[in-house]
Amino acid sequence: MNFQDIIYEKKDRVAKIIINRPEKLNACTPVTVYEISKAFIDAWTDKSVGVVVFTGAGDRAFCVGGDQSIRDLGGYRGYSREELEGTIAALPLEVGWQIVTFLIRHIPKPVIARVNGYAVGGGHVWQVNCDLSIASEKAKFGQAGPRVGSFDPGFGTGDLWRNVGLKRAKEIWYLCRLYTAEEALKMGLVNTVVPHEKLDEEVEKWCSELLEKSPTALKMLKYAFLAETDGLAGITELGVGGLSLYYGTEESLEGRNAFMEKRKPDFWKYVNGR
Structure with a gap:
């Protein structure tokens, strides 16, 4: 598969989906979201894949949500109808986002969020919905919707509530603060926090343990x-x-x-x- 906005790799029963827009802190366009959905569907149907690792390129961000620079009245723009014709990318970004969220939740294989930096807005929603989250000590977490005129009234609120409790979930959404990796760990937003240079080693360890299971x-x-x-x-x-x-x-x-x-x-x- 040839991709523009992501890197998709498969090796030793592990599929890695990497958002490859580090210059934008891995903010997503309709094309990015479409490509992520294609990769998740491939990982779902490939019987040799046992675990999926979801992350962002570079050292600064996992994902910071939708690319606000292409957002206009009515939603996210920047691509012609001809470029997107016949693809999920032709859907509004918020719809495509929910398709990816659905795939994360329903793919019958564990999905690990490798959180290497900012997980904010829609990116934070995605890491919350992953089965497991392993964070670098440099990671930052938070919602941005009400600050930029957006919100996620579905899995982005419901699963956050289940992770951290109702009062804390409302705080995260209403105030749009950023939280450190250690604060996220205490809240139940992530499973573990490791030194940044140990992040890949820890992710590989968890993948290996999962692949030993039925x-x-x-x-x-x-x-x-x-x-x-x-x-x-x-x-x-x-x-x-x-x-x-x-x-x-x-x-x-x-x-x-x-x-x-x-x-x-x-x-x-x-x-x-x-």
């Missing part, structure tokens, strides 16, 4: 958390995960075979000790 068990655990937080949509994910396991049984295949052979199925010969 990928099916990790998938079903992720779906179980969604079932708790996402209502019927979450229960559907858990159910579909169970269905994929059922399709791998002789009992399920008996139904298909009986249909094709125009006979009554005999499911009970595959039931053992239920």
Whole structure:
């Protein structure tokens, strides 16, 4: 895959999605968001991938949200209809943002946020929605919506509340302050904080530990958390995960075979000790 705004790498069962706009503190355009969504979909469908690492290029920022320099009345501009025709990038940026957030939450593999600097605004929403967050001691966290005339009324508020509690979540959104990595750790925004020069080493360690675990068990655990937080949509994910396991049984295949052979199925010969 050829990308303009991101770097996408796969090695040793780890997929790395790197926002590559360091000169803009990895602020995103519609094209950036479209490319991130393509990479997440590829990591989802690639059975050799067990873990996804999501990060930003350079030493200054994970992501600071949407690129305000291309924002105008009605949303984010800067690209012609012809450039974006037929892609998710043709959607308003705020819609594409939610598609990426959905992919982070629903890809049946752990997603680690490697937070190397500023995680602000929409970038902060994304790191909150990742399964795990590993932060450099140089990282800064916070929301920017009300300061720049924006907000995230969905996962950006709900998951933040679940991470840090209602009062603190309101503080983060209403006041738009920046918090240090240590403050983020105390609040429950991240899992661990390490010296900046140790960030990659720590991320690799966590990836290795995850890859030692059953990928099916990790998938079903992720779906179980969604079932708790996402209502019927979450229960559907858990159910579909169970269905994929059922399709791998002789009992399920008996139904298909009986249909094709125009006979009554005999499911009970595959039931053992239920």
